[in-house]
Amino acid sequence: MNKGTKSxxxxxxxxxxxxxxxxxxxxxxxxxxxVFSFNKSRFTVxxxxxxxxxxxxxxxxxxxxxxxxxxxxxxxxxxxIGTMAAYGLWKRPSGLLAGSMYLSLVTPEIVTGVSxxxxxxxxxxFLHLRLGMHTVILAHVAFSVAYVAVVVLARLRAxxxxxxxxxxxxxxxxxxxxxxxTLPFLAPAVAAAAMLAFTVSxxxxxxxxxxxxxxxxxxxxxxxxxxxxxxxxxxxxxxxVIVVALGTIVLISERLRSA
Amino acid sequence: MLxxxxxxxxxxxHRAVANVSLRVERGEFFSLLGPSGCGxxxxxxxxxxxxxxxxxxxxxxxxxxxxxAPYERNVxxxxxxxxxxxxxxxxxxxxFGLKRKRVNGIDKRVAKVxxxxxxxxxxxxxxxxxxxxxxQRVALARSLVLExxxxxxxxxxxxxxxxxxxxxxAELKDLQRRVGVAFLFVTHDQEEALAMSDRIAVMNGxxxxxxGTPQEIYQRPRTRFVAxxxxxxxxxxxxxxxxxxxRIARAGxxxxxxxxxxxxxxxxxEARLENGETMTAQVAAGDARFSEGDGVYLAWDAADELRFx
Amino acid sequence: MTVxxxxxxxxxxxYSFLSRGAYGGVEQPWTLEDFARLFDPLYGSIFxxxxxxxxxxxxxxxxxxxxxxxxxxxxxxxxxxxSLVILPFWTSFLIRTYAWMFLLRDTGLINTTLAGxxxxxxxxxxxxxxGAVLLGLVYGFLPFAVLPLYATLERxxxxxxxxxxxxxxxxxxxxxxxxxxxxxxxxxxxAILVFVPCLGxxxxxxxxxxxxxxxxxxxxxxxxxxxxxWPFGAAASVALMIAAIGLLFAVxxxxxxxx
Numbered sequence: 001m002n003k004g005t006k007s008x009x010x011x012x013x014x015x016x017x018x019x020x021x022x023x024x025x026x027x028x029x030x031x032x033x034x035v036f037s038f039n040k041s042r043f044t045v046x047x048x049x050x051x052x053x054x055x056x057x058x059x060x061x062x063x064x065x066x067x068x069x070x071x072x073x074x075x076x077x078x079x080x081i082g083t084m085a086a087y088g089l090w091k092r093p094s095g096l097l098a099g100s101m102y103l104s105l106v107t108p109e110i111v112t113g114v115s116x117x118x119x120x121x122x123x124x125x126f127l128h129l130r131l132g133m134h135t136v137i138l139a140h141v142a143f144s145v146a147y148v149a150v151v152v153l154a155r156l157r158a159x160x161x162x163x164x165x166x167x168x169x170x171x172x173x174x175x176x177x178x179x180x181x182t183l184p185f186l187a188p189a190v191a192a193a194a195m196l197a198f199t200v201s202x203x204x205x206x207x208x209x210x211x212x213x214x215x216x217x218x219x220x221x222x223x224x225x226x227x228x229x230x231x232x233x234x235x236x237x238x239x240x241v242i243v244v245a246l247g248t249i250v251l252i253s254e255r256l257r258s259a
Numbered sequence: 260m261l262x263x264x265x266x267x268x269x270x271x272x273h274r275a276v277a278n279v280s281l282r283v284e285r286g287e288f289f290s291l292l293g294p295s296g297c298g299x300x301x302x303x304x305x306x307x308x309x310x311x312x313x314x315x316x317x318x319x320x321x322x323x324x325x326x327x328a329p330y331e332r333n334v335x336x337x338x339x340x341x342x343x344x345x346x347x348x349x350x351x352x353x354x355f356g357l358k359r360k361r362v363n364g365i366d367k368r369v370a371k372v373x374x375x376x377x378x379x380x381x382x383x384x385x386x387x388x389x390x391x392x393x394x395q396r397v398a399l400a401r402s403l404v405l406e407x408x409x410x411x412x413x414x415x416x417x418x419x420x421x422x423x424x425x426x427x428x429a430e431l432k433d434l435q436r437r438v439g440v441a442f443l444f445v446t447h448d449q450e451e452a453l454a455m456s457d458r459i460a461v462m463n464g465x466x467x468x469x470x471g472t473p474q475e476i477y478q479r480p481r482t483r484f485v486a487x488x489x490x491x492x493x494x495x496x497x498x499x500x501x502x503x504x505x506r507i508a509r510a511g512x513x514x515x516x517x518x519x520x521x522x523x524x525x526x527x528x529e530a531r532l533e534n535g536e537t538m539t540a541q542v543a544a545g546d547a548r549f550s551e552g553d554g555v556y557l558a559w560d561a562a563d564e565l566r567f568x
Numbered sequence: 569m570t571v572x573x574x575x576x577x578x579x580x581x582x583y584s585f586l587s588r589g590a591y592g593g594v595e596q597p598w599t600l601e602d603f604a605r606l607f608d609p610l611y612g613s614i615f616x617x618x619x620x621x622x623x624x625x626x627x628x629x630x631x632x633x634x635x636x637x638x639x640x641x642x643x644x645x646x647x648x649x650x651s652l653v654i655l656p657f658w659t660s661f662l663i664r665t666y667a668w669m670f671l672l673r674d675t676g677l678i679n680t681t682l683a684g685x686x687x688x689x690x691x692x693x694x695x696x697x698x699g700a701v702l703l704g705l706v707y708g709f710l711p712f713a714v715l716p717l718y719a720t721l722e723r724x725x726x727x728x729x730x731x732x733x734x735x736x737x738x739x740x741x742x743x744x745x746x747x748x749x750x751x752x753x754x755x756x757x758x759a760i761l762v763f764v765p766c767l768g769x770x771x772x773x774x775x776x777x778x779x780x781x782x783x784x785x786x787x788x789x790x791x792x793x794x795x796x797x798w799p800f801g802a803a804a805s806v807a808l809m810i811a812a813i814g815l816l817f818a819v820x821x822x823x824x825x826x827x
Binding site for chain 1: 636639642652654656658661663664667669677710760761764768771774775784785788793798801802805812816
């Protein structure tokens with residue numbers, strides 16, 4: 001379109017300036033955290049470069065290990081179930097299923113967490129189990145499934161159903177068609193969804209803290225406890241590590257999604 | 260050898276196919292022709308196995324197939340969008356069906372059919388790297404390599420641009436003759452159907468209005484619908500006459516010229532009769548020297564009149 | 569085949585619905601007493617404040633997010649700018665909330681910088697109030713608003729804008745009279761995606777609001793842990809969900825796809 005008039009040109013400049021400000025708003029706080037994690041002193045005055053805060057103690061590392069195990073298990077299950085749910089939804093639209101997926105996405109974490117806790121306690125009357133890592137994994141699967149389903153469903157919308165029919169026309173049965181034609185098409189989206197489920201699981205505090213029980217600590221739980229006590233440079237260091245790690249995963253996931 | 264016996268298909272809201280009975284002979288080029296929504300595609304899908312008839316039977320070579328899944332029938336489809344698998348090469352696409360059947364000598368068969376559609380040398384290309392015409396040939400090859408009893412084609416030429424369409428039309432017809440497989444061809448383009456088919460079934464609103472050779476259908480249509488659908492028609496006093504049979508003569512019905520439409524090789528002269536009806540006469544471009552308001556006489560042979568109840 | 573797909577989908581469905589049915593609690597008698605308690609003015613004010621803060625956050629997110637979405641939709645490098653928005657969003661909500669603690673506290677970066685520049689003598693009480701919570705919410709949920717707004721803007725028929733210009737409208741007028749009205753579905757989606765989670769926020773009000781700011785989320789969490797009054801917590805949680813679902817229905821229009 002013709003950028004003739006002056007008002008249009010200046011309009012775009014204002015917009016760009018605004019964008020820069022907003023991006024700064026979004027990213028600068030994290031950058032500042034990172035910068036001060038290398039600060040020699042524990043006060044908010046720069047005193048020199050140091051890596052001392054990066055020597056993490058046992059408790060932190062153990063919690064990180066727990067979080068990793070939980071995230072990997074939850075991601076595995078959530079990805080499989082979520083993909084199947086998305087495929088089922090795509091083949092046979094169901095208002096009920098779609099609605100409950102959406103609800104799951106939009107429900108505040110507190111409500112999900114509290115409901116799951118109540119559910120577990122009720123179920124434990126018959127199952128003789130207690131809260132622990134397994135309940136955390138189950139809880140994570142429950143709320144991640146919707147994220148996976150949404151990502152995979154979006155990709156399915158771009159899939160020509162005639163491709164599956166063609167596969168069947170040429171001799172593959174329904175399962176063969178899914179395996180050899182649909183799944184290869186979905187692969188990038190499934191991978192991206194898995195990464196998303198992973199980051200969501202690693203970061204969760206609210207739900208995890210409610211269903212975790214006494215002996216399992218996850219990384220967010222430790223971080224939260226530290227944050228409650230106040231600001232600490234160790235926290236800055238931990239934060240920086242997490243942000244960089246998760247950020248990388250998210251970037252890869254986005255690359256896959258737009259492939 | 261493909262037979263549809265009183266096949267009907269009803270959906271929740273409407274009846275798509277009503278009591279259709281057809282026979283397609285071995286090696287025949289048979290077209291289903293009709294406007295969109297007439298049920299031709301639904302009929303095709305019932306032969307392929309993607310829809311089940313609500314009533315009626317589909318028989319192939321003496322066995323009933325309407326209860327079989329698509330992958331159990333010896334019938335293959337060329338889809339309107341071609342539906343080439345984007346993650347597989349040309350070779351991957353063409354050998355797909357053979358791999359499902361686990362036959363031997365796949366490579367030889369693939370090479371042979373690619374030669375038949377003139378795509379040899381492009382085996383390692385991906386569908387995204389091919390032109391529209393090439394993609395169509397891959398779709399054909401993919402189905403033909405399985406040696407089906409009938410090949411189903413769902414408006415395969417509609418995705419091509421008009422220039423390409425006529426050329427591909429001729430190629431398709433030649434291919435069919437060479438390969439000798441029966442083609443069941445769905446289209447809404449009457450020129451296409453007339454040019455390619457051995458026989459045509461004209462469908463409208465789920466019903467078959469007429470089945471016959473292109474000449475029969477065009478020159479001796481049995482219903483008004485078939486007559487108008489196959490080509491332009493003049494209607495006067497309840498009788499139909501085609502514009503190419505209507506000429507401007509020295510005697511006949513009096514009419515006043517409304518407009519002349521130049522179409523290249525011919526001119527269509529539209530004139531209003533005394534009773535108010537309009538007729539179109541087709542005149543060679545060289546002979547057309549009429550202007551609006553001229554008085555003319557329109558004439559035609561009685562033999563060219565088409566009468567319907 | 570559809571059966572094998574329906575089954576896992578049904579399981580998720582049952583799961584997500586089952587886990588929301590907490591009415592009784594530790595003791596059996598089914599009573600509506602706890603719901604009545606909710607109407608007590610003490611709790612009423614909590615609800616009101618939560619609605620207020622969530623509403624303010626929603627308005628701010630949409631107002632701030634819209635120009636950014638516009639910028640991204642117009643830019644030739646959409647994926648890049650989109651990734652820049654998504655990146656902070658997925659990398660740990662907990663940590664991003666902590667980042668603001670770091671910046672806003674009395675000995676945080678903002679105060680020390682301002683003191684260092686001799687702009688202020690006493691540290692500004694930036695943390696532990698409603699404003700900080702609002703800031704944290706906007707920071708956290710801004711991407712939630714930008715994404716649906718961007719999606720709607722991107723899908724908009726550009727020829728409508730050209731038609732508007734052709735008929736004599738200046739760029740600002742086209743924006744106000746064509747673009748924004750056409751963006752209504754995106755605005756509605758953004759509103760839901762921000763408001764409902766904000767309504768039930770827990771972390772933000774806990775870390776940034778201190779003990780002064782108690783919102784519904786904190787109330788519920790409290791009942792399920794410290795106070796051990798599960799039935800009451802459940803009642804509050806259900807009330808929250810009813811509010812959320814009610815809003816979803818109120819804002820929904822027929823034929824609009826949610827996911």
